[in-house]
Each structure stands twice: as C-alpha cells, then as structure tokens.
Amino acid sequence: MTRVSLSRRPRQTDIARFAGVSVSTVSRVLANEPGISTNVRDQVIRIASELGYNIRPVPSAQPQNQRSVALIPVDQATGGLGMFYEGILSGLRGAASRSGGTLLPRLVRSSSLKASELKHTLSETDATGIFLVGIDPPEDLCGWLIESKIPTVWVNGNDPDLQFDCVSPANFYGARLATQHVIAAGHQRILHFTMSHRHTIRERVRGFEAAAAKNGVTTRIVQLPSASRTSMEACEAMEAVLRDEQGFTAAFCMNDMMAVGVMEALTNHHLSIPRDFAVMGFDDLPCASMTMPRLTTMHVDREAIGQEAYYLMQRRIADPGAEPRKVELAVRLVEGATVQAPCKQPEDGELSA
Template sequence: MAPGKRASQADIAEKLGVSVSTVSRALANEIGISDAVRAEVQRVARQLGYKSKHPPVMGHLDKRALTLVPLNSAMGSLASFYHGIVAGMRAQAEEVGMVLDVRLVNEDMVSLDFIRRQIAKTGANGVILAGIDPDEDIAHWAHETGTAVVLANGTDPLMRFSSVAPANFYGAYQATQRLIDAGHRKILHYTYRHRPTILQRRRGFEAAIAANPGVTGNVVISNEHSSHDLLAALLAGDHDVTAVFCWNDGVAVGMVEALLGQDSPMPAGFSIIGFDDLPIAGMANPRLSTVRVDREALGRGVIRVLTNQLDGEAAIQQLEIGVSLVEGETVHSLD
C-alpha cells in the first residue's frame, strides 16, 4: 500500500490472499465466516489502519492468545515462577476480554509447524512464548504473516519480537552491589549459558564489578561446572572469593544447604545471594537473600503488550518489570 493512502478492503484482501467479499463479510460479522478468518481480517484491518463502519467484535473472536509454557519449567524448580506469570496473564486477559489458551509443551517440540497446528486448532490470533526462545523460522513466519508474538520472560536481542522480562541487568547489578556494600571484594557469579535473559544477569554482575575499583569478579558457567563441582572447588579453596551470586534461587538454596552440612564450613562472613525470590527462598533456613521478581506483574505486562499489537501497534516493545532486593540472612558483612 502506498504511503499516505487510506487502507481499503481490497488492501486487506490482497494481504491475506482472500476475496474482497470475504473481507467485507468478516468485517460485518456475517455468518458463514470462520472464527480464524474473521480474526485474521480484523487483525490486518487494524494493522493497516482500516476504518470500518462496523463496530469491532470484542471477546473471543477478536483477541485469542495461544500461550505455550515449557513443561519442564512448569513442573521443575521454576514451577512457581511460571505459575505466577500465568496467573498474571489470566487476570489481565479476563480484564481486557481476551481468551487465553495455555498449553504446557515440550520445548523441543516448539517448531513453526507445531505453532501453526496449534493456531489452526485454537483459532488464536496472537502467540505468547513463555520462557521459549523462538528460532529463525518462527521469526520469519511472524514477520511475513504479521502474527503478533510476544515473549514472556524472554527477550530478543535482534528486536524481531516484543517481549516482557524482569529487569535482569539492573537486578544483577543491585545484587552484586549489595555484596560489595557488605565488604566483599572477591565475588563469584555462578551462571547459565544460552538464554539472553540470563546473559543480562551476567552483564549486570560484570558492570557492578567494573564500577567498583578494587573489586574482582569471577564467572563460572553451570554448563561447564555443576553446582556439586563448584561447591567442592569452593571448599577446597580453588576460588579465592568470599561471596557467590547465583543466577537463580534454586541453585543458591542448594548451595547454602550443602555448605551448612559440611564438617568444615566456609569462613565466617561467606555470603550467597540468589535471584527470583521463589517460595523456596523464603522456606530456606537461613532465609535466602535474593532479588524479587514480580511474576504476576510480568504476566499482566505480557497481555498489555500483546493487546497493543492486536490493536495494530507495529513497533517492537521491550518491557522490563522492575525488581527489588530481598534482605535475607545469607549476606554477611566483612567490615
């Protein structure tokens, strides 16, 4: 469509590869048009800025989101994390009249063909990938078809997808600075390689180290060294550090419990801090010091961003949800 030209039903029909009659009937909410086709026509009409004389159809015909949540995360140590995100999404979806179809999936199965099949089954006009990083095929398809896709607890460095995630960089910076403020000058960051969100935590750690002269930081990757290996190395004195910042609470709590059970405990003042503030952090004794992620706020933000896209917003949006320090009992002062 030429710049400045007012969108017509013919423009919508051409983009979708359907007849003008089909577009007209879909916009008029006439019978004989499937929910999926009606939703696609309405989506493209919004995207092109088409002004219809017919009122928009609200509810399930207008906004229906397919939400894919990785099964391993939903059942494993991150179960409460994703439960909170889904709870927030459901509450916000109900408020805006969006139907949310949540499906637990094996992350390895999430291919373009899989998503297409699920959309065909559900009639969804938007897709939410929770903790799932899409591949190039999905990115190309979303761009070519104009399908609204939002990453929940994810981010896309190439800015092909809108996303909502915790403020991972700044949260990690705060966690590291908390250890520095307690007098620690040699700090280890135990992290996980691959996901862009976790990489942001490493960058926050490194930025805090760089901003404090006289402080040194060491990074250990879990893909290369298990927590059991790291613990053994710490007890053997192989790492000259007085504090550890773990990329999540599950690892941090496990390390705290293991250290407490040792016959030869770590030196006085040794500190550990986590990230996420999962329920396990509050159940731990001593209570884990950590960074709190407002998971329900994250879920609500996902629906707001997706709603904007379904209403025609074309700009990629990267929304960060603020985090906060939780003063537990595992950060000790060396001063």
C-alpha cells in the same frame, strides 16, 4: 468546571500539566492503550478536547473474545522454576479474564519448536495471538512469525533483533544491584553461578560483571550445564570451589534454586552463612523464604510480567503496524539474612573473638 485554554497549538505536555498526570500517561490514553483507569482516561480526553488537541481515532485496544495461546517449555514448567512460570501464567490469566479474553496454555519442547507445530496449535485452538513464555525461538521460526503477521509477545524474554514485543524483569540492572549489595557488605572475592543459555540470563551475567568491574573486585563465573534443573548441580559445583580454597567469600546466584544448592554445600563444609560466606539469590521464589537463614534475593513480580505481556498483546492486535515495544519491570532487593560482611581472619598473634 472551568475550561482550560492556550494561546498556541496545544501539546501533550500541556494536557499532562492540566490533567495532573505524566506525559507518558497522556500518550497512552491518546493511543487508547489498556491499563489506564476510566477516571484518568476521561480526565485526559476532556482536557485534550478543551485545549483543542487533535485526537486521532485509533482502533480499540481491548478486542473482545481474544483467544491467545501461551507456549511454555515443559522442562521449565515442571522443574524447579515451575513456580516462576506459574506466577507469569497467573498474571496472563488475570488480565485475560478482566478483558473478556481466553488464555490457552500449552506445554512444548522449546528446543524442537517448529512452525508446523505452531500452525497446528493455532488451527486447533482458533487463537489470534501467541505468547512465547521463556522461549527464545530460532531464526527460522521468527521469520515465519513475522511473515504470517501473527501477533506474538515474548514473555520473560528479549528479542535482540527488536522485531517482537517483549516483557522481562530488569535482569541487567537487577543483577548489578544484587552484586553491589554484596560488595557493599565488604566482599572482594565473589562467585557468580549461572547458565548462560538464554539472552535474559546473559543479561544477569553482564550486570554482575559491570558491578564487579566498577568496584575492582575479584570474580569467577561458575558455569553450570544448560540442562541443570535442580539445586544439585550448584551444590556439586560449590563443593569443587571449596576444595580449590581460592578465598572467595560470597556468591551471587542467577536464581534462588542455585542459591539453595550453594548453601547446602556450605553447610556440608561446616561454614556459617553469612558469617563465613554470603549468598545472594534472584527471583524470590517460595524456596527463598524456606532457607535457614532466609535467603537474601531480588524480587521479580511475576504476575506483573504476565499482565504487561497481555497488555502488549492487546496493543499489537489493535494496531498491528505499531513499532515493537520492549518493556522491563523493575526488581527489588529482599533483605534476607545471608549477606553480611565477611568474617575477619585474626592476624598472627591476635586472638579471635
């Protein structure tokens, strides 16, 4: 094979060009991060060596027999979002299995989670890392985690202080795309059903508001109680909106469970979906494919979130001093049959079709 050479000091862009990969891939290979195929890794290392690039030795990114605890809120895991978190756990388990590690899921009461409970769990399981799945830990607990130097990854969560590794779906951009889809269908008065009890959910509110502001549409935020775990609260809230008769023609719901409740209320009022009213969901949970008509929603790759979280944990254990990394995974539109242009009301003297 022909050797490559340069007349100047090589850079990562040169390695990427000769190896036929992205600069990001080169950076990950040189940092010995997981998630890169053996062939690509060998190719990048070979090109880097031939160019005379100074490859610094780094700790192994795949420690053996890694034992990690995944803490999941009991109310989330056993409620309507159970399938969401089961998908994340499936991704975590798969990544752990492939790397020879062990994942130990534990249900906790996130509202009362304390350092003493974590200490006991770590001692009991002999775990070397903690996944906080759907948990936004209080400030005092964050302080203890940092002081104790326990590798910690927030899964389906965002650390506003940028102290921890985090992975989540692209909540802001996904919500903005969802809202734009509803607006593009011709809707000018749109509801948003939400519970803003977590930072990730507030990002969906921001995405909704950004799209609405850009397009000058009329909106209303329908705030449900933080303890809402079924579609019942969304149904009752939508019933109240319909009684107000404020002329809204569409609703974007923060998750599919809420969308199911909204659709139930519309059906109770003999409104056709989407002819009379459009409904947009988020998450693409199994219930989205069971509605009639099929719910239009945003797909979240839950297994990929779990896999990426495990890679972040491997990186953190291999290099404890690395800067925290915040990863957002793209979401995509799932074209159902619950969003279309609103039904035009006949003008005076005009017959309806």
